Amino acid sequence: MIAYEVKEGVAYIRLNRPEVLNALNKETLEQLxxxxxxxxxxxxxxxIVITGTGRAFCVGADLGELREFYERGEKINHGDILRQRxxxxxxxxxxxxxxxxxxxxxxxxxxxxxxxxxxxxxVASSTAKFxxxxxxxxxxxxxxxxxxxxxxxxxxxxxxxxxxxxxISVNEAHHFGxxxxxxxxxxxxxxxxxxxxxxxxxPLKAYALLKRxxxxxxxxxxxxxxxxxxxxxxxAGYTDDHMEGVLAxxxxxxxxxxxx
Amino acid sequence: xxxxxxxxxxxxxxxxxxxxxxxxxxxxxxMVRSLVKALDELEADPDIKVVILTGTERAFSxxxxxxxxxxxxxxxxxxxxxxxxxxxxxxxxxxxxAAVSGYCLGGGFELxxxxxxxxxxxxxxxxxxxxxVALIPGEGGTQRIARAAGRLIAMELILTGRxxxxxxxxxxxLVNRLVPRELLLDHAKRLAxxxxxxxxxxxxxxxxxxxxxxxxTLSAGLDYERRNFILALFSEDGREGVRAFIEKRQPQYKGx
Numbered sequence: 001m002i003a004y005e006v007k008e009g010v011a012y013i014r015l016n017r018p019e020v021l022n023a024l025n026k027e028t029l030e031q032l033x034x035x036x037x038x039x040x041x042x043x044x045x046x047x048i049v050i051t052g053t054g055r056a057f058c059v060g061a062d063l064g065e066l067r068e069f070y071e072r073g074e075k076i077n078h079g080d081i082l083r084q085r086x087x088x089x090x091x092x093x094x095x096x097x098x099x100x101x102x103x104x105x106x107x108x109x110x111x112x113x114x115x116x117x118x119x120x121x122x123v124a125s126s127t128a129k130f131x132x133x134x135x136x137x138x139x140x141x142x143x144x145x146x147x148x149x150x151x152x153x154x155x156x157x158x159x160x161x162x163x164x165x166x167x168i169s170v171n172e173a174h175h176f177g178x179x180x181x182x183x184x185x186x187x188x189x190x191x192x193x194x195x196x197x198x199x200x201x202x203p204l205k206a207y208a209l210l211k212r213x214x215x216x217x218x219x220x221x222x223x224x225x226x227x228x229x230x231x232x233x234x235x236a237g238y239t240d241d242h243m244e245g246v247l248a249x250x251x252x253x254x255x256x257x258x259x260x
Numbered sequence: 261x262x263x264x265x266x267x268x269x270x271x272x273x274x275x276x277x278x279x280x281x282x283x284x285x286x287x288x289x290x291m292v293r294s295l296v297k298a299l300d301e302l303e304a305d306p307d308i309k310v311v312i313l314t315g316t317e318r319a320f321s322x323x324x325x326x327x328x329x330x331x332x333x334x335x336x337x338x339x340x341x342x343x344x345x346x347x348x349x350x351x352x353x354x355x356x357x358a359a360v361s362g363y364c365l366g367g368g369f370e371l372x373x374x375x376x377x378x379x380x381x382x383x384x385x386x387x388x389x390x391x392x393v394a395l396i397p398g399e400g401g402t403q404r405i406a407r408a409a410g411r412l413i414a415m416e417l418i419l420t421g422r423x424x425x426x427x428x429x430x431x432x433x434l435v436n437r438l439v440p441r442e443l444l445l446d447h448a449k450r451l452a453x454x455x456x457x458x459x460x461x462x463x464x465x466x467x468x469x470x471x472x473x474x475x476x477t478l479s480a481g482l483d484y485e486r487r488n489f490i491l492a493l494f495s496e497d498g499r500e501g502v503r504a505f506i507e508k509r510q511p512q513y514k515g516x
Contacts, residue, residue: 212382212440216382223425254478
C-alpha cells in the first residue's frame, strides 16, 4: 500500500495503490503513519517526500472500503474515522522536525489535498489538478481542510470551490498558494529529487525551528479545529443526503439531495 | 551520590536531575532515597538559595516505578515508601522550581505540582493515567489539580487518564511558563537566579503564606499572611530592603 525508500538522505513515502488512484483505506493510512514515524526517527533521513504511484497523487478516502455498510443502509461515524485515521497523519506531518514535501504527481482529491496542504512545501506536476469532491456525497471537507483552505483561498472562495464541486487547475492552485512550485511533468521526478536533496543539505535545525514557530502561531489551534471538524463530519455522515450521495456515486447517477 | 540522581551546584542555585532516562525516570525507592538525601543537603547548604528539580529530555518522570511498587507490602509502602519524597518537596523551605520536559505523568506530575513553580518545554505532556490500571493518584493529584485548575478539569483528567499538552496545561493554570525544550534549563535557571537575588527569609515567609492559601479558610489565611508580613517587616532583611529602596541602592540581604 505504501512504498518506502531512502535516497540520498530523502525518504520517499509513495502511496502505492495506482489501481484505485491511491485512495486511502484503513491499512494504507496505518502504513502511512508508520512510514512517517520511521522517517522522523531515522537519522539518515533529512527530508521526506510524500508522493503517489501512477497518474494520481491521492484521491482521498476509499469509499469502496465502506461500500457494504452503505448498501446495508448502515450509518457510519465519520468523526471517529477522522479522529482515528486521518487527524493523526495531519498532526504527524506538522510535528516531524524535518521538511516534508508533497510531490503532487497528478490528481489530488478529498483528503489527498488535506495531506498535501499540511506538508511544508508542495511541488506539483503540470498534470496535477485538485477536486474537493466532498460536496458530491454530502460531507464537508475534512483532514484539516476546513482549517487550511480558508487560509489559502479565503472563506468565500473556499465555499465556492466546495459547493461547485469543480476542478481546480494546477495554475489556479499555484496562483492562490495551494501549490508552491509547478514543474513540467516530463521532469517532475528529477526536479522533486533535486529540491528534496537541496533541502536535505540545508540548515535542518533552523528548518525545524521555523516549523515549530509556524506550528505555534499559524497552526496554533489546529488540533481543536480538527476535533471540531470531526464533529461536523460525524453529523454530516448521519444525514440522508450523505447516504443518497454515496449511493448515487456507486450507481453512477446524479444525487437527489433533500437538505437533511 | 547515586547516578540515578545528579546534583550540580552553581551557587546560589542547584539543579537536581532525575537521571533514569531508559525508564523515563520512573521513581524507584533508590531514586526516592537519593532525592530525599539531596534535598536534605541542599536545604541545609547556606550557599544554595533556590533549587531546580528536572528530569531528562523525554521525561520529567512517569511517576513511581510501578513494577517495583507491585512487589511491596502494605507497611513498607505506608511507612517507608515513595511518599517521603513528595513530603520532602512539600516541606522544602527554599523555593523549588520544576523544569519539565517530555512526559510528566502520575507521581511525576504530582512531584512537579509539589514544587513552587513549573517551567515546561512546549512539547511536555501531563497526565494522571493511574485510572487505566485501576489505581488513582496517591501523591496529591486529586487535590492539587482540583485546586489549580478546578474540580471539573481534575475530574476529567483523573477519571479518563487523558494527557494534556503543555499548551493546555499552561492555559489551565497548571504550568507557569512554556519555553522551547532547548532552552528549558536556561530559563529555569534564569527564573531561579531572579528568585535568588531576593531575601531568602522573605522568600520563605512568602512561600509559607501562599501555601497557607491552600490549607486554610480565607480569614485564617489572611491572619497567617499578616503575621508573616510583620515578621518580614521587622527582619533585618526587611529593614535593609526598605532602606535601600529609599536610598535608591541595591540591597544587601543576610537572610535574617
